[in-house]
Amino acid sequence: MQSLRLNALHELFANSKFSEVPPSKKITSFFGENVFDLKKAREFMSDEAYKSLVSSIKNQTKIDRKMGDQIASALKAWAESKNVTHYTHWFQPLTGATAEKHDSFFTLKGDGSALEEFDGAALIQQEPDASSFPSGGIRATFEARGYTAWDPSSPPFIIEMGNGKTLCIPTIFVSYTGESLDAKTPLLKSAVALEKAAVDVCQYFDKNITSVKPTLGWEQEYFVVDASIASGRPDLTTTGRTVFGHAPAKGQQLEDHYFGAIPERVYSFMRDFEEEAYKLGIPLKTRHNEVAPSQFECAPIFEEVNIAVDHNILLMDVMTRVAKRHNLMVLLHEKPFAKINGSGKHNNWSMATNTGVNLLGPGKTPKTNLMFLAFFVNTIKAVHDHADLLRASIASAGNDHRLGANEAPPAIISIFIGKYLTDVLNEVEKRVGNKFDEQDEAMLKLDIHKSIPELMLDNTDRNRTSPFAFTGNKFEFRAVGSSANCASAMTVLNTIIAETLTQFKQDVDGLIENGEKKEIALMQTIQKYIVDSKKILFEGDGYSHAWEKEAEQRGLPNIKTTPLALDAFVTEQSEKVFERHGIYTKKELEARHEILLENYTKKIQIEARVIGDLASTYVLPAAIKYQNVLIKNIKGLKELGFDENSYSSQSQIVQKISEHINVIGPKVKAMIEARKVANEIENSREKAIMYCDDVKKYFDEIRYHVDKLELLVDDEYWELPKYRELLFLR
Numbered sequence: 001m002q003s004l005r006l007n008a009l010h011e012l013f014a015n016s017k018f019s020e021v022p023p024s025k026k027i028t029s030f031f032g033e034n035v036f037d038l039k040k041a042r043e044f045m046s047d048e049a050y051k052s053l054v055s056s057i058k059n060q061t062k063i064d065r066k067m068g069d070q071i072a073s074a075l076k077a078w079a080e081s082k083n084v085t086h087y088t089h090w091f092q093p094l095t096g097a098t099a100e101k102h103d104s105f106f107t108l109k110g111d112g113s114a115l116e117e118f119d120g121a122a123l124i125q126q127e128p129d130a131s132s133f134p135s136g137g138i139r140a141t142f143e144a145r146g147y148t149a150w151d152p153s154s155p156p157f158i159i160e161m162g163n164g165k166t167l168c169i170p171t172i173f174v175s176y177t178g179e180s181l182d183a184k185t186p187l188l189k190s191a192v193a194l195e196k197a198a199v200d201v202c203q204y205f206d207k208n209i210t211s212v213k214p215t216l217g218w219e220q221e222y223f224v225v226d227a228s229i230a231s232g233r234p235d236l237t238t239t240g241r242t243v244f245g246h247a248p249a250k251g252q253q254l255e256d257h258y259f260g261a262i263p264e265r266v267y268s269f270m271r272d273f274e275e276e277a278y279k280l281g282i283p284l285k286t287r288h289n290e291v292a293p294s295q296f297e298c299a300p301i302f303e304e305v306n307i308a309v310d311h312n313i314l315l316m317d318v319m320t321r322v323a324k325r326h327n328l329m330v331l332l333h334e335k336p337f338a339k340i341n342g343s344g345k346h347n348n349w350s351m352a353t354n355t356g357v358n359l360l361g362p363g364k365t366p367k368t369n370l371m372f373l374a375f376f377v378n379t380i381k382a383v384h385d386h387a388d389l390l391r392a393s394i395a396s397a398g399n400d401h402r403l404g405a406n407e408a409p410p411a412i413i414s415i416f417i418g419k420y421l422t423d424v425l426n427e428v429e430k431r432v433g434n435k436f437d438e439q440d441e442a443m444l445k446l447d448i449h450k451s452i453p454e455l456m457l458d459n460t461d462r463n464r465t466s467p468f469a470f471t472g473n474k475f476e477f478r479a480v481g482s483s484a485n486c487a488s489a490m491t492v493l494n495t496i497i498a499e500t501l502t503q504f505k506q507d508v509d510g511l512i513e514n515g516e517k518k519e520i521a522l523m524q525t526i527q528k529y530i531v532d533s534k535k536i537l538f539e540g541d542g543y544s545h546a547w548e549k550e551a552e553q554r555g556l557p558n559i560k561t562t563p564l565a566l567d568a569f570v571t572e573q574s575e576k577v578f579e580r581h582g583i584y585t586k587k588e589l590e591a592r593h594e595i596l597l598e599n600y601t602k603k604i605q606i607e608a609r610v611i612g613d614l615a616s617t618y619v620l621p622a623a624i625k626y627q628n629v630l631i632k633n634i635k636g637l638k639e640l641g642f643d644e645n646s647y648s649s650q651s652q653i654v655q656k657i658s659e660h661i662n663v664i665g666p667k668v669k670a671m672i673e674a675r676k677v678a679n680e681i682e683n684s685r686e687k688a689i690m691y692c693d694d695v696k697k698y699f700d701e702i703r704y705h706v707d708k709l710e711l712l713v714d715d716e717y718w719e720l721p722k723y724r725e726l727l728f729l730r
Contacts, residue, residue: 063124133146225730241337250293570590663701
């Protein structure tokens with residue numbers, strides 16, 4: 001009987017043809033066709049309802065209940081024109097995925113007659129079972145009530161699955177007592193907090209600026225493998241990564257995959273999921289090969305942060321579903337394969353004003369460049385002061401495999417700004433202790449004006465080893481994991497920027513009240529912030545051991561594991577920052593801390609179980625079976641009178657197999673015992689730490705010996721698909 005692995009390989013070669021998508025259409029001809037945007041709202045709504053919706057989106061106010069019925073009626077009419085039969089509140093609970101419960105428009109009247117119905121109450125609010133989602137103790141099992149509430153700033157959309165269509169209404173998710181139970185609610189609050197703080201600072205420079213929106217352009221990295229081959233890997237299908245697997249002879253060492261020609265089968269898949277994304281209004285712009293074999297990337301045009309987050313998590317679902325049509329599997333795990341690059345999700349963040357100005361884009365006049373410098377330096381100060389929170393925002397079991405490796409930004413949070421801006425900040429810093437006067441003020445502004453425009457020529461360079469890098473007109477938070485919801489990192493970033501800008505305004509106003517001119521007060525405060533936060537700036541190789549030592553000397557934290565990184569969420573300083581800006585209450589922070597710890601523990605627990613199962617039922621039986629074949633061969637040669645030299649190679653292999661078997665068995669047993677001990681611990685933090693330190697430590701030890709057996713055991717007996725097959729066969 002052939003193994004699942006060999007069957008999958010035969011199937012791959014026997015069915016080498018793949019699904020081809022129809023010829024490309026002009027993207028603008030169908031972009032957003034499944035989105036109820038303002039253009040469609042104008043078509044289906046009365047003037048009164050349309051103005052109410054626009055006002056709610058623009059002013060971030062609640063929808064009037066009376067208008068809700070009119071809006072719902074228009075939304076149903078549009079959906080039914082697209083043959084939609086069901087609707088759902090689409091939300092982002094703290095599971096790391098999205099959730100939805102489908103209801104039909106169909107209902108029965110009291111006389112038994114059928115009716116299609118959708119009113120404002122169904123649009124605006126629903127009650128999913130809150131006890132079935134992670135709440136960190138906020139909701140007990142018997143306290144089931146929770147609420148989803150429509151987020152008008154993110155337009156409804158239609159998901160097509162086979163021949164069925166569902167109207168999805170983006171919503172927030174809160175408990176009966178009002179605590180947020182999702183990723184979207186705090187993100188929306190953080191955007192409001194940032195807007196208020198940023199507008200206050202903008203008023204120093206331009207009174208016409210009345211609104212500032214954080215923007216996000218994510219870059220999604222992912223792997224694509226053949227689904228039939230991947231189905232022979234229980235670790236891939238269960239955990240999203242391979243817990244065993246020897247590196248292939250050819251990996252990424254030739255550096256021939258990055259930006260190379262896209263394989264035809266993957267290209268067909270890309271075109272297919274891109275078309276689905278365009279229908280949903282996701283503005284994908286870029287696709288290309290990434291560094292590792294079978295690794296790829298896509299990226300959209302920048303959007304307001306809330307919409308961008310919705311689009312990213314929606315795209316991950318679309319990619320996963322569309323891949324099945326091509327008998328492919330998309331891997332979004334941060335480290336699906338050892339010894340080659342993992343996957344991240346670079347979050348390119350900036351701020352845009354209602355006047356069309358990018359606050360992190362250098363301007364053309366001394367005044368606009370002073371505004372740029374203020375927001376630029378405030379961002380640096382925020383990251384410096386709250387580096388631990390940023391680290392916590394990207395902490396996960398998957399990202400722990402990636403952060404700090406020679407392929408991704410390290411766990412040490414630092415900022416790269418490039419030579420030209422470093423020179424500008426150094427010039428400002430040199431004036432420490434000097435009193436600014438009007439001549440200095442004019443000269444300093446002129447120097448900045450002369451230096452900064454060079455950035456427009458892309459002279460900022462790039463540093464792939466930096467977790468937080470300035471790239472010309474935005475900051476790129478490179479340490480976010482590929483499977484993560486961007487909302488966590490963006491909520492933290494928005495909040496700490498709001499906190500720093502609020503303090504900046506207080507500091508500047510204090511100097512003005514003491515008689516300083518506004519421009520001089522601004523420059524003195526900027527100067528102070530540069531001096532206070534300069535140790536977070538680093539232009540070198542973030543992968544090097546020398547940087548670890550230097551960072552330690554600078555006093556920068558290097559928190560390598562998730563259980564310890566998550567502590568930052570529940571420090572007194574963090575609680576004050578989040579409560580001050582209305583993002584999280586102390587109770588909500590403690591709940592999230594609990595949920596994240598539990599999620600980490602469960603993922604490591606699942607991986608440990610998979611490792612034990614594969615080692616016991618796949619690896620050891622294959623090794624023993626092949627070892628018996630060799631022993632039989634040796635016995636046969638002995639019986640025929642051959643001397644020891646004739647079977648010395650076989651004997652050596654038998655000996656090596658025995659050595660590895662005799663390590664794997666006891667290590668698996670020790671790992672299981674460590675897991676049992678950890679499971680007895682009730683405190684979530686202590687339990688997560690024990691899983692990290694006492695259970696996870698066996699993973700690499702067991703893997704080493706399993707991977708050595710892969711090189712020794714006859715290919716015909718090895719049941720797990722190998723890296724060379726997963727990475728290169730499609």
